[in-house]
Amino acid sequence: MATLQPVRGTHDLLPEQCRRHRAVEERCRLVAERFGYAEVATPIFEFTEVFARTLGDTSDVVTKEMYTFEDRGGEGITLRPEGTAGVARAFISNGLQQSLPLKVFYRGPMFRYERPQKGRQRQFHQVGVELLGVEAPMADVEVIALGARFLDALGLKGRVTLEINTLGDQESREAYRTALVDYLRGHMDRLSEDSKARLERNPLRVLDSKDEADREIVQDAPVFTDYLNEHSRTFFDTVLKGLDQLGIEYVHNTRLVRGLDYYSHTAFEFTTTELGAQGTVLAGGRYDGLIKTMGGPPTPGIGWAAGVERLALLVEDVEPFARPIAIVPLGEQAEARALTLADDLRRAEFTVDMGYSGNMKKRMQRANKVYARAAVILGEDELAKGEALVRDLDSGEQTPVPLGGLEAALGRFR
Numbered sequence: 001m002a003t004l005q006p007v008r009g010t011h012d013l014l015p016e017q018c019r020r021h022r023a024v025e026e027r028c029r030l031v032a033e034r035f036g037y038a039e040v041a042t043p044i045f046e047f048t049e050v051f052a053r054t055l056g057d058t059s060d061v062v063t064k065e066m067y068t069f070e071d072r073g074g075e076g077i078t079l080r081p082e083g084t085a086g087v088a089r090a091f092i093s094n095g096l097q098q099s100l101p102l103k104v105f106y107r108g109p110m111f112r113y114e115r116p117q118k119g120r121q122r123q124f125h126q127v128g129v130e131l132l133g134v135e136a137p138m139a140d141v142e143v144i145a146l147g148a149r150f151l152d153a154l155g156l157k158g159r160v161t162l163e164i165n166t167l168g169d170q171e172s173r174e175a176y177r178t179a180l181v182d183y184l185r186g187h188m189d190r191l192s193e194d195s196k197a198r199l200e201r202n203p204l205r206v207l208d209s210k211d212e213a214d215r216e217i218v219q220d221a222p223v224f225t226d227y228l229n230e231h232s233r234t235f236f237d238t239v240l241k242g243l244d245q246l247g248i249e250y251v252h253n254t255r256l257v258r259g260l261d262y263y264s265h266t267a268f269e270f271t272t273t274e275l276g277a278q279g280t281v282l283a284g285g286r287y288d289g290l291i292k293t294m295g296g297p298p299t300p301g302i303g304w305a306a307g308v309e310r311l312a313l314l315v316e317d318v319e320p321f322a323r324p325i326a327i328v329p330l331g332e333q334a335e336a337r338a339l340t341l342a343d344d345l346r347r348a349e350f351t352v353d354m355g356y357s358g359n360m361k362k363r364m365q366r367a368n369k370v371y372a373r374a375a376v377i378l379g380e381d382e383l384a385k386g387e388a389l390v391r392d393l394d395s396g397e398q399t400p401v402p403l404g405g406l407e408a409a410l411g412r413f414r
């Protein structure tokens, strides 16, 4: 029955995948906290304008990827496609101007109506950070360093490349835009339909096109760096110097632009060659115009978001889960006793698995299946003596233990 399939582009996270996701998220949270970024959570849906106004009405996300619907009250609602707009909205609606600089970390599901493929889902997860209220390039350095240290902590040092570029300030962007449009006009006949539309409204986006012919044309397009004014150039140089000082390696990719409209100055991505076509694992940039565009007080910002699914595919050292102690009661009386025994052990912070039925063989199979470290076997005879058998399931070694001494005897199996 088709309705029992998950919706296209969505996935269940079964225990193993949940552990990998958690490893990614938790490591991000730890590193972010070390940098002074506190966790926040904004709603997974917002009024549609929160995204439509900010992400730019030519961005792929707004033109074709948003999950938008009218709710029962007739409000236009959109499932969040990314995290920054929600954080910016929260900054404004909670009147947090007094708390600047504001440093936050977030995690959670995002929704985009994309063509599903490896590394590209319709519901996916991101972790991300935002730093609001700092105009100086040191903020860019800090935020990029946080990304780099997070990826290091996942064991990805040397397996990802930091690509960085600058989109300059508004004056530089306008100068570049004019030059780029002039150039692209000369290649109109070969540009993709999408890019022809972009040419009028947001030509920078053509640089990000995935179309083959577009890419070829873009090869010889004017380069942003040549159109930077002095302020923009100094800003970028200072960011790069900061990265040098921290020993964070980067490649200056003059073609790098970000997919959303609100960026200025620094744009960056960490990419890997290990995931095929969807190689960007973490991406971000500076968005000094965003909060003002939303109707808030002019407030600079910079941040990034990382795709948890893509990172989960890359991480190797996922923390082992706690192997449980299996309780194996045999007979009615033992079962009743097992209930309190399991409760006592859990309160003493043991992980305890209880199979609920079957003979000895069935229950031992269950213990193996949950990868139990040890079994506590409660037979009628043992119970009569006030004892249980503790079996080390790795070595097979088995010892009788008085019920009162179980916690101590099980300590080594934690």
Ligand code: ATP
Pocket: 082, 112, 114, 119, 120, 121, 122, 123, 124, 125, 126, 258, 259, 260, 278, 280, 281, 282, 283, 284, 305, 306, 307, 308, 309, 310
């Ligand atoms: P792309 O060019 O791959 O579409 P993007 O510019 O749309 O990327 P961002 O909005 O910057 O991506 O999102 C940051 C990160 O979130 C991406 O680098 C990626 O790791 C992840 N991501 C984005 N969209 C998806 C998706 N549909 N499925 C899985 N991960 C995604």
Ligand code: MG
Pocket: 060, 259
């Ligand atoms: Mg995209």
